[in-house]
Amino acid sequence: MNTEDLKNRLPHITILVDELLKNYTFTKTGGPADVLAFPKNQEEVKALVDYCKENGIDWLVLGNASNLIVRDGGIRGVVIMLTEMKQIQVEGEQLLVESGAKLIDTTYVALEEGLTGFEFACGIPGSVGGAVYMNAGAYEGEIKDVFDYTEVLLEDGTIKTYTASDMAFAYRHSKIQMIHGVILRTAFKLKKGQPEVIKAKMDELTKLRESKQPLEYPSCGSVFKRPDGYYTGALIQKAGLQGLQWGGAQISTKHAGFIVNIDSATATDYVELIAHIQQVIKEKFSVILDTEVRIIGEEVH
């Protein structure tokens, strides 16, 4: 890719070349992106996508990189990171939020406005775009419960609005996983509540999360989806795998559903440990563990 041409054509966008993604991912692992771009508004996102299309360059979008393992060979093409697009507007009982806003910040705006419904998300460290893409959820709540509509830039340059009935929301799934698009902005519908009740709920869930999850180490949250009829952490414990270290990665001793980076782990350590867990659980219990975390990028050549 001619990165000088890209920089000259889009001079207002911050563009980093050969930037290590381990500086951004929550696991603190991952190789370089050929180009990492930080658009500030939807016009700049569109300009990047148009440029890639014209020049036959692959692109993908990242939110807060909290549900990702980027392999150590990194990502070819353009990685669009939306952390500069983080406006949160309040319109009555609706929040209109740009994709790069942190979900946690959004839940605190809801609290300040005395709006209830978003308490479940107060500890999920993703961006709003990533949370909609994943239908993120916790403690009996999911994005689909507060979702009104989202605006998505499609590869042909058009912006399409998806309402709840278009989104095919399911457990950690949304329609956007089936298309190549960029979620730009999402509207959430909440209800008037009492700030002290909302705050008490958020405090309770935060305490619960802190007591159960190894938040003191880098991780990508729950590595696997919950298989029907089982709890992943319990299966991994029962298989005798909890605490297993693979390179610098370890199956958390606090929560066996998490893999923590305890000693300069590489993405390869993560990917191999994940495969090992899947194999052991299949052999011992005939249960297939699908990953919730998304594994992207190239192996090291």
Ligand SMILES: Cc1cc2nc3c(=O)[nH]c(=O)nc-3n(C[C@H](O)[C@H](O)[C@H](O)COP(=O)(O)OP(=O)(O)OC[C@H]3O[C@@H](n4cnc5c(N)ncnc54)[C@H](O)[C@@H]3O)c2cc1C
């Ligand atoms: C400590 C910890 C705790 C966690 N707890 C929870 C939890 O309780 N519940 C839960 O559901 N998750 C949890 N997670 C996982 C993660 O925070 C969520 O999945 C979150 O929604 C991912 O958002 P993100 O912005 O980080 O997405 P990323 O990791 O950046 O990306 C995830 C996927 O979404 C796509 N994507 C991101 N933004 C966009 C966009 N704007 N348009 C199109 N595609 C996009 C990416 O291409 C990628 O495929 C946890 C993670 C950690 C590290």
